[in-house]
Amino acid sequence: MKSVFIAWQDKITRCWHPVAKLTYDDIRNVYRLNYTLGAVENPRFKKFSHLDDINKVYESEEIFPFFRNRLVNKNRAEYKNILEWLDIDDEESAIDILSITGAERSTDNFRVIPHPQKHSLSEYRIDFLCNGISHLSESERNNIQTLNTETKIGYKLESHPYDKNAVALFDSEKGMKIGYCPRYLSSDISYLINHNEIREKIFSIKKVNPSAPYQYKLLCTFKTEWPTDFIPNMSHEYLAVSEIKRIKKGHPQT
Template sequence: MPKNNEKLLVSWKGPTSKKNYFVGLLSKDRTNNGLKYKFNYNQEVVMQAKEEGFMPFVGLKDLNKEYCSDKLFPIFERRLPNRSRNIFKKFIEENELQNSDSVTWEYLKITKGRTATDNLSFLEPVFVEGGTLSYFGEIAGWSHTKNNNGNLKVQDQVILRHDEDNPEDHEAVEVIQPGRETVRVGYIQKPFNKVFFNLLAKGYSMSGAIDSIDSYDGRPTIFVQGKIPMEDIDNPELDHVVHIKS
């Protein structure tokens, strides 16, 4: 069944620092009149990213404006391969999207919209429904930890833990395996680390499993799930990274 009111965080990687900047929020809603898309910049983060060369997107130059459209914005839709190419047809078949009315959105969500020519990616937020939190995300810091994690397998269990000694980020959340507490798998990606930092600080134990492993560099994607009362996750400061379905 098609989903209503979905969000994707637009992340730009700084070419020098390799830091991921959440520069904007792209959303899709299904209304009685069809699909509606919105885009907003995260102004504070954009100011930081500009120091590394980030420029507002073509057609979306105004940092203060909420952009609305009944079609996906051209600057993002152009990231898709030509629909006549075999690679796109294969994508449609493999993900059973033959009858979807939002293939462009699904492509961005599933592939993260990455291309070989820029530093953009599109990331799903932390999802909360019926008191259950769920999160899929790639491990951050993998280039520093992969040599110690050559035996990772899909379905291996992982635990989230606050990295209290991290000099770069006091809200850093590390991913470890039970029984290998001294060997870090990696970190929760920014800005999602803030969600789990807050929950860990409130005394929650957060765990999950390896969901998939990239065939190119072995980077794992983890799945985290847990029961969380709404009052402990409904925080205005986290609106841009958490999607709550009532």
């Protein structure tokens, strides 16, 4: 099963809160959506259309309209290009596309956050589109066009007013910035980078898309060990409301 969280930005506080979780059950071939404590604890959050019971787990054979509207229509000319830029094929689920792109829209205040899963029992690995390329200098943007999958990537932790856990990425050979890890991953990634017991923390380029818009220009991968004490998306707001209700009633978690 693959899962993503939906984060909502409170326009008053400008803070992001996880408000729901979407899971694709590839055994039953259904999508499942449930609200999280982030939705309960933020009174300004408005529930999704036709999904107004915050305690319920919703299921559907088709992806819910909220998410479908964030996917590029398969009939649009750029659909195949986007799949190529993301290095995925048409057979993979919509949740893969949502996970890598973040599915942000300029018309609202939602984004999709991937829920990492262990690889090879003890490996953390996640793909992401490099952010912030449009804000780089002209020479840095030009340098991105010359990168390839063999380019060595360095990193530096930076603290900014808009992201206290910012992770900047660099072309190690030339010392030129290539962008940032997405903000929705920076908290987890900075925690792993700072973890004393982890030996290898590796950023690499998975794909360079010279002709793509800036947001699809550079597909990267971060790979490291998965510490025994690491919990991704570490916040009580990620807990499912339906599970909390079940536990309080004395039923075991499933």
